[in-house]
Amino acid sequence: MNERQEKVKSTKKPKVTERRRFLSIMAQSIGLSALGGIVWTGYVEEAKSAPLTLRPPGALAEDDFLRTCIKCGQCAEACPYDTLIMAKPGDRKPMGTPYFIPRDIPCYMCTDIPCVPVCPTGALDEDSVSSVVDGKKVLDINKSKMGLALVDHESCIAYWGIQCDACYRACPILGEAITIEFIRNERTGKHAKLVPIVHADHCTGCGLCEHACVTEKPAIFVLPREVAMGKPGDYYVKGWSEKDQERIKQRNLQELKTKTERSEKKPQDYLNMDEELFNE
Amino acid sequence: MNKLFKMRYLILRRITQIGLLFLYFAGNAYGWNVLKGTLSASLLFDKIPLADPFAVLQMLSAGAMMGINVFIGAAIITLFYGIIGGRAFCSWVCPVNMVTDLANWMRRVLLLDKTERKVWVSRNARYWVLGLSLIISALTGLAAFELVSPITIFNRGIIFGMGMGGGVLLAIFLFDLFGVKNGWCGHICPLGGFYSLIGRFSLIRVRHNQPNCTLCMKCKDVCPETEVLFMIGKESTTVNMGECVNCARCIEVCDDDALGFSIRDFTTRKAKGEKQ
């Protein structure tokens, strides 16, 4: 390579055209954005999955609630009991959203529900906590479904046979959301146990029972409904309930599958297919 | 006295920033009806709804069905900054600005500015972050920036208690002090980017009067968005770029009365050097 060629080469090399520059900056920005985006998305997805969070009365279903709440805290400010907390960093809840911890401060189920109408976005839905009386919409806190109280039979001392009805007495809709039932005390043989039973269709999840429970760690506690409740599916119908029987009529019988691989065979074959049983 | 005069806007800004925080705090703690809620959405005098338009935008992109009140609130805020204040939110309202200004001031005291290493974050990064917040909101169904925003963490922290929010602010402080000059507000914050966009054509502007300028460059030293002062010593015009935060620091530090507030100069809007 002679001198001249070398010179041409060296002046050529560092020259980056405007177009080139633009493209490489663009590529860099897109790359960095993608990187940041992945980390950030992961964080947001993570923040979403805080399943044991109890929301204020009238809150939309968790997914909709999370996207609709603007995190303004007006509900928390309206609550006269300071029930609602705005999630802070370190609370391990989606940041800035309102929630409550019944053992600390339960929801006192105000009849005028001050926390709901102030919500500017509708994340707290007034209609879901209203009923119609004489053609007029009136607020009805008993319709709220913040969660569902569950009793741990092992640690509830009433199930031990010791008399306690603290949770029952604390419930604002006692007799409906929570009842006391007699069961036979097998241990003594001659006493009854009076135990608390929660009824899902009336329990609002306010947590007054959890707050009142006498045991060290509450034997009755509120969980979000999606967490607390099971689901039997469509197959099972209450034969004793006329309303439930209606469901059979709605069902599309064509789509109903009752045959399985095994049931297609004759009963003898079916019973003699023991290899398959062992092979599993 | 002269010293105080040299900080008149700074003092006014601190009064509005702290005053607003206090009004929000009092709304919660003492039930005052002046400002209730937070910077995300609030109720002014128990009547007028206000809402952060960028938060609303993210929620829309997350697919939220919202009540009418937030839209009215967001429209009021958008019109206010769009027509009048420009990016004034950043320097007159946002609480994080106090943290970043402190970092900036310490940089000057510790002479860190003079030893600045190569800048590695572009000032346009904030627009990428802005776009990214909308994309992630759409992907996850959650307002993405609202979930990490130090602005609302600070604001809510004052109103409802800080929790571990102090750590977030400390991180920004250290980033601005030792990392990138004016790093958070000038490079990353998508809300700042958002207000630069809607405030591009707002009316209240800083004006440069070229004949008075002695080229001391004090204004450029103190400006957090130096690029907007490209006309210093060159021509008489208003600062028309959306990035100007209207903090008025340049006006205060100028000893030669070459800068002042004024109404936007429409005649030189297409002036060279301005991004269009």
Ligand code: SF4
């Ligand atoms: S119903 Fe009353 S106690 Fe319960 S969260 Fe709302 S304001 Fe607070």
Ligand code: SF4
């Ligand atoms: S008032 Fe509504 S939008 Fe505001 S924090 Fe409460 S639930 Fe969220």
Ligand code: SF4
């Ligand atoms: S208060 Fe607690 S221990 Fe007592 S009956 Fe209720 S759940 Fe059981």
Ligand code: SF4
């Ligand atoms: S750029 Fe962001 S953090 Fe900085 S002052 Fe503006 S809104 Fe606040």
